[in-house]
Amino acid sequence: MSHSGIVLPFDSKAHAHLTPYLAAIHASCITHDRAIATFLPPLSHEKLLAWWKERIAEVNDGKRLIWLLVSDLDPTGRPKGPELMGVVMLSMPYSETGSFRGIVEKLLIRKNFRGKGGARALMAALESDAAKLGRTTLILDTETDSPAEAVYKKLGYVVMGKIPKYGMSPTGELKDGTFFYKQLQ
DSSP: OBTTBEEEEOOHHHHGGGHHHHHHHHHHHHHTTOOOBSBOSSOOHHHHHHHHHHHHHHHHTTSEEEEEEESOOOTTSOOOGGGEEEEEEEEOOOOSSOTTEEEEEEEEEOGGGTTSSHHHHHHHHHHHHHHHTTOOEEEEEEETTSHHHHHHHHTTOEEEEEEEEEEEOTTSOEEEEEEEEEEOO
């Protein structure tokens, strides 16, 4: 195991028990980091759980892939919830004219694990698996001037443009959004 953790492709049979921990990381990024991430405070744990269960159903339907970043595995090779450090997803919407595109979503890292290479490890796994599936053009968006924007630039994503007042922050303020793409080799 590197200091950045272990990256695992999400498997609903092996990892469904982590759903509450996925919801907790998501909630923490919204409440503590003020990240624009689908929901506004006050957060509902039930709503977050339902949202993650819908994403897991999309994995089972082949429309989405999820990667987990864990700090350790138990002796059976199964991660425990407290060891969940981060997550990222690749949405693969159906399109005959865009079957080579994928949308990167919800790169979320627990605060105490940031700056240790976890985001880089998760994105490397996503990009590798996306390329194997022929998803060679990746797109994503994030809040302008956010720490996430800097991460994506370091990872070689190219700014396509910005949309003023694109997303509502947890404080209710409208923030600009930056859109990126990356073409995989």
